[in-house]
Amino acid sequence: MALSHCERVRMALNHEETDRVPIDFGGGPATQIHPTAYSNLLKYLGFPEENLPVSHKGKGQVVAPSKKILQHFDVDVRGFYTSEPDSSLGQPLATNRYSDEWGVEWEKSDVLHPYINVLGPLQHIPEPVVSDVDSIEWPVPDDLGRIRGLREQILSVREHSDYAVVLNLPNSTFALAQRVRGFVETLEDLLLNEAFAEALQEKITDVICGIAVLSLNEVGDLIDGVSFGDDMGVQNQSYMSADLYKKMVKPHHARFVEMLHKHTDAKVITHSDGSIRELIPDFIDIGIDCINPVQVSATGMEPEQLNRDYGMDLAFWGGIDTQHVLPFGDANDVANAVRGRRNDLGKGGGFIQASVHNLQSEVPPENIVAMFETAVESV
Amino acid sequence: MPVFEDLANMIISGQHTAAAEWAETELSSGTTPEDIIEKGMIPGMDEIGRRWKDQEIHMPEVLIAARAMKAAMAIVKPQLQNSSDTSRGSVVIGTVKGDLHDIGKNLVVMMLEGAGYTVYDLGNDVAPEAFIQATEENDVDVVAMSALLTTTVPMMTETIEALKDAELRTKVKVMIGGAPVSDELAKQIGADGYAPDGASAVDVISALVPTS
Numbered sequence: 001m002a003l004s005h006c007e008r009v010r011m012a013l014n015h016e017e018t019d020r021v022p023i024d025f026g027g028g029p030a031t032q033i034h035p036t037a038y039s040n041l042l043k044y045l046g047f048p049e050e051n052l053p054v055s056h057k058g059k060g061q062v063v064a065p066s067k068k069i070l071q072h073f074d075v076d077v078r079g080f081y082t083s084e085p086d087s088s089l090g091q092p093l094a095t096n097r098y099s100d101e102w103g104v105e106w107e108k109s110d111v112l113h114p115y116i117n118v119l120g121p122l123q124h125i126p127e128p129v130v131s132d133v134d135s136i137e138w139p140v141p142d143d144l145g146r147i148r149g150l151r152e153q154i155l156s157v158r159e160h161s162d163y164a165v166v167l168n169l170p171n172s173t174f175a176l177a178q179r180v181r182g183f184v185e186t187l188e189d190l191l192l193n194e195a196f197a198e199a200l201q202e203k204i205t206d207v208i209c210g211i212a213v214l215s216l217n218e219v220g221d222l223i224d225g226v227s228f229g230d231d232m233g234v235q236n237q238s239y240m241s242a243d244l245y246k247k248m249v250k251p252h253h254a255r256f257v258e259m260l261h262k263h264t265d266a267k268v269i270t271h272s273d274g275s276i277r278e279l280i281p282d283f284i285d286i287g288i289d290c291i292n293p294v295q296v297s298a299t300g301m302e303p304e305q306l307n308r309d310y311g312m313d314l315a316f317w318g319g320i321d322t323q324h325v326l327p328f329g330d331a332n333d334v335a336n337a338v339r340g341r342r343n344d345l346g347k348g349g350g351f352i353q354a355s356v357h358n359l360q361s362e363v364p365p366e367n368i369v370a371m372f373e374t375a376v377e378s379v
Numbered sequence: 380m381p382v383f384e385d386l387a388n389m390i391i392s393g394q395h396t397a398a399a400e401w402a403e404t405e406l407s408s409g410t411t412p413e414d415i416i417e418k419g420m421i422p423g424m425d426e427i428g429r430r431w432k433d434q435e436i437h438m439p440e441v442l443i444a445a446r447a448m449k450a451a452m453a454i455v456k457p458q459l460q461n462s463s464d465t466s467r468g469s470v471v472i473g474t475v476k477g478d479l480h481d482i483g484k485n486l487v488v489m490m491l492e493g494a495g496y497t498v499y500d501l502g503n504d505v506a507p508e509a510f511i512q513a514t515e516e517n518d519v520d521v522v523a524m525s526a527l528l529t530t531t532v533p534m535m536t537e538t539i540e541a542l543k544d545a546e547l548r549t550k551v552k553v554m555i556g557g558a559p560v561s562d563e564l565a566k567q568i569g570a571d572g573y574a575p576d577g578a579s580a581v582d583v584i585s586a587l588v589p590t591s
Contacts, residue, residue, distance in 0.1 A: 034530075109477050109504045113528065116479045183482055187439040188446065191393060234483075235558050236576055240437045297558075323559045327529040360530045 005076040009164030010224055013267045013290060013315050015350040021342050023375045024317065024354040025065055027079035028168050028227055030271055030293060031318070031354040032062035036361035037368070044365035045072065061114045062358045073372035077352070078163040080154055080223075082170065082215050085143035101139045104179040114358075122200070123182035128189075130199040136180075138203065141210025147218045154222045164224045166269070169212055172230035173252040174239075176204045190240065190248045197248060205252045209259050220264030227292070228256070233274025236299040242278045254286040261287055269317060273357070275299045277306070284313045293318030293356040294345065303344040307351075315350040320371055322356045326363050331370035338374040381410045383418035386451065390423030393443025395450040402454040412455040413465050416495065420448055420455075424493025432578035438486070441577070445489035452492070468588035469497040471513045472523040473505030474557075475534035480527035483557060486577035487523065494581045507534075507541035514547050520588045523580070525557040532559055536568045552587040556580060 003011065008022040026032045033041070035054050042049060052063040064079070084090075088101040097107045103121035108114060121136045122128060154165055171179075177200050178186045189197040208228075216226065230253070232239050240249070260268050267289040276283075276291070277300035283291065294316045296303050303319060319341040320326065325333050338353065345351040353375050359368060386405075389398040402415055427444040430436045459465065470491055474481050481503040491498050499513050510522055522542065526532050535555055542548040554572040555565050565573035572587050574580035 107479065109479055113477050113479070113530065118479070184442055184485070188442050191439050191443050234438070237434055237437055240439050244437070244439060323529065324561075327559075360528065362530055 004162040005074075006162050006164045006224065009076050009352060012349055012352050013225065015312070015315060015348065017349040020376055020379075021346050022076040022164070022352045023073065023372060024077040024079075024352055025070060025073060025075045025372065026063075027075075027077035027166050027354070028271065028292065029081075029229065030273075030357050031079075032064055033359040033368075034061060034361040034363075035063050037359050037363045037365070038063050038065065041069070041365040041368050044369070045069075047072075061108070074376055075372075076164055077166055078157050078161075079166045079168055080150060080219075081168050082146045082150065082211065083148060084145060085140060086145035087140060087143055088145075089137055089139070102176060102180055103136055117179045120178075120180040120182050122180050123185060128181075128193065128196045130195055132196070133199045133203050139207055139211075141207050142214050144214075146211060147215055150215070151219050151222070154219050158222055165222060166225040166227055167215065167219060167223045167266070169215065169226065169228045170208065172208060172228045172256060172270075173201050173205050174232065174249050175230045176208070177201050180204070187239065190244055194248070201249065201252045205255055209256060212256070212260060213263055216260065216263035220266065223264060223266045225269045225290070226260055226264055226266045227269040227271060228260075229271035231274060232272045232279055233276040233295070233298060235297075236275055238274070238276050238278045242282060245279050245282060250282050250286065253283075257287045267315070273298075275301055277301060280306075280310050280314065284310065288314070290315035290317050290352075292316075293354065295321075295323075295356050296341075297321050297323045297356070303341060307345050307347055311345075311348060311350055315352070316345045317352040318354045318356050319345050319351070320353060320355045322359065322363075326355060326367050326371070327360060329367065331364075331366040334367045334370040335374040338371055342375075342379070381405045381408075381414075381419075383414070383422070386415065386419030387423035387426065390420060390444050390447045390451070391426055393440065393447050395443070395447040398447040399450040399454050402451040406455065406458055412458040415451070415455050416465050420451055421493070421495050424448055424490070427493070428490055428578045428581055432576075441486065441489070445493060448489075448493050465495060466497040467495040467590050468520040468584070469499065469518060470521045470523050470584060471499045471501060471510060471517065471519050473501035473510065473525075474503040475524050475526050475531050475538060476504055476506045477534055478526045478528050478531040479503045480557075481525075483527070483577065484525045487525070487556060487574070487580040490577045490581050491584065494585070496584065507538040510538050511541055511545045511547060514542070514551055515545070519551055521552045521554055521584055523554045523556070523584075525555065526560065527557050529559045532557075532564070535560075535570070539569055554580070554583055554587065 008018045011018050012022050024031050090100040092098045099105045104117050105119040106115040107118045269290040270288050271292045275298035325337045386401050474484050488500050552571040555570045556574045562573045572583040574583040
């Protein structure tokens with residue numbers, strides 16, 4: 001008997017084999033699709049144009065696929081987000097530039113491309129001291145705007161369908177530290193200015209714990225997964241050694257994850273791009289249940305070895321390459337990748353399939369269709 | 380007699396204040412800026428490059444070493460009689476038009492400067508015309524481009540085409556880098572070299588530009 005969508009995802013997160021690999025499309029901020037690729041997909045499928053709202057903020061320039069598309073591909077997951085606070089400090093700054101509630105400025109080169117963060121409020125202090133952390137305004141965690149309507153939205157899915165539900169929280173400690181203080185500066189501070197690095201991360205963790213508690217008190221009983229993003233890897237290695245991670249960042253991640261588990265029974269999913277193999281034992285140690293996106297094109301992220309070494313303790317969410325296969329391969333290459341992941345990451349359960357990152361504008365619709373149709377084929 | 384190894388070790392361990400002070404003291408006691416660069420700074424950054432390539436160290440260690448190298452360079456550079464005498468070659472670098480992701484490119488810049496190259500860093504979102512202008516205005520050996528977005532990769536081809544149209548392609552080598560880029564792509568679009576990371580970029584460029 002076929003499983004319900006929700007059962008399929010729950011079982012996968014519990015490392016149980018399922019009737020087919022559960023699939024995600026648009027259930028999180030990094031499994032969505034560029035509007036151009038989406039429009040091409042609709043045309044290819046013979047569906048009418050949809051004019052969905054384009055998310056322009058954060059790493060935006062993406063749309064979340066419509067219900068119709070999710071049903072067409074039999075996608076198992078539905079994702080939800082906290083909203084902007086009522087009293088956000090963020091504001092538009094210029095064409096293609098805005099600041100967010102953390103005082104971080106974002107810019108994009110033109111309409112086709114995503115925003116990236118270009119300036120943080122503590123970035124230009126040459127040798128910051130601990131008290132500089134309190135020199136800027138911080139977001140108010142328990143602003144009710146963040147959760148307005150969230151429970152109703154999730155309840156509606158729960159009452160009218162059997163999909164698995166994931167709550168996507170805003171980014172976590174290290175990503176936010178890097179935005180507020182600067183990418184390079186944050187990494188340097190870990191070695192040259194420990195006291196400041198510690199104080200900055202402590203402050204940020206206070207704020208995000210507050211946001212998470214507010215959100216989980218509202219919907220923690222309704223969700224199957226709670227997800228947060230904190231990139232810790234580049235293409236060929238993690239941002240820092242496991243020793244430096246243990247000393248400087250892990251305690252903050254541990255506090256955050258412990259708090260998540262305390263406020264929900266849902267599985268804790270973390271998103272980190274890049275090569276993070278060195279840090280995975282620590283992720284497991286602090287109670288992370290599942291990692292996304294499993295960037296299989298990065299060094300040390302070979303799926304078979306990952307599942308062999310960590311598959312007992314960790315579930316995998318993602319796995320379909322967006323650096324080579326989806327944009328530059330053909331439908332056959334994509335189908336082979338999907339079958340490959342079913343056999344390596346999916347072996348023994350514990351795998352939810354998704355693209356490694358948002359599908360960019362040039363990804364052909366044939367490849368997108370192949371990714372989902374191969375996933376649900378009978379084996 | 381200066382112990383250049385001390386400066387190299389200060390750079391390797393990221394002691395920027397000590398590195399700058401060392402350079403200052405040595406300059407005032409008559410050590411030439413050329414010797415400080417060639418015998419202290421470059422060996423220090425070479426060792427960092429090796430350790431990084433071998434995955435012995437990660438970005439934080441590389442970044443603080445580069446910072447120490449820059450601190451010493453800021454003291455030494457004004458004293459150079461003719462900076463081109465110590466330069467191993469010159470590189471124009473930027474992320475291609477449409478791509479604002481410059482972290483990888485900045486690491487390449489650091490490693491190239493540390494290895495003794497003159498770098499004209501055009502920043503991010505660099506149009507083909509800007510690459511051409513910088514190539515025309517400077518005595519450039521290599522044009523280096525990077526892209527992170529798969530969407531902006533075609534801009535590398537456009538930039539190479541623009542270099543051909545400006546009759547500059549035969550005068551410079553072209554190197555590409557970035558996550559979606561590969562050796563295969565480099566060959567396909569007519570680039571001369573590809574480097575997967577900041578540490579290898581130095582090796583690739585030193586192979587492309589023979590030191591005179």
